[in-house]
Amino acid sequence: MATLVIKPEGVCSREMVVEYENNTIIHALVRGGCSGNLQAICRLIENQPIEQVIGKLEGIKCPGSRSGNTSCPDQLAKGLKSLLK
Numbered sequence: 579m580a581t582l583v584i585k586p587e588g589v590c591s592r593e594m595v596v597e598y599e600n601n602t603i604i605h606a607l608v609r610g611g612c613s614g615n616l617q618a619i620c621r622l623i624e625n626q627p628i629e630q631v632i633g634k635l636e637g638i639k640c641p642g643s644r645s646g647n648t649s650c651p652d653q654l655a656k657g658l659k660s661l662l663k
C-alpha cells in the first residue's frame with residue numbers, strides 16, 4: 579500500500595491523505611474543510627478505482643473556494659491525477 583499526501587490550494591481543507599493499492603483507493607482522510615461532507619466523500623471513494631473517482635470529482639466548483647472555480651473534491655481529483663502520470 580502507498581500513501582499520497584495532497585496539499586490543496588484555494589479551499590478550506592489543509593491536507594488530504596489517500597492510501598491506495600493497485601489503482602484503488604483504500605482509505606482517505608481530509609484535514610480541515612467541511613468535516614461532515616468531506617468524511618462522506620472519503621467513505622464513498624474507498625474501494626473505488628482512482629480513475630473513476632477522478633471522473634466523478636474533477637470540475638466540481640464551490641462558491642466558498644478562493645476563486646470559486648475549484649472545490650475540495652476538485653482538489654482531491656487533481657492530486658489523484660498525479661498518480662496516473
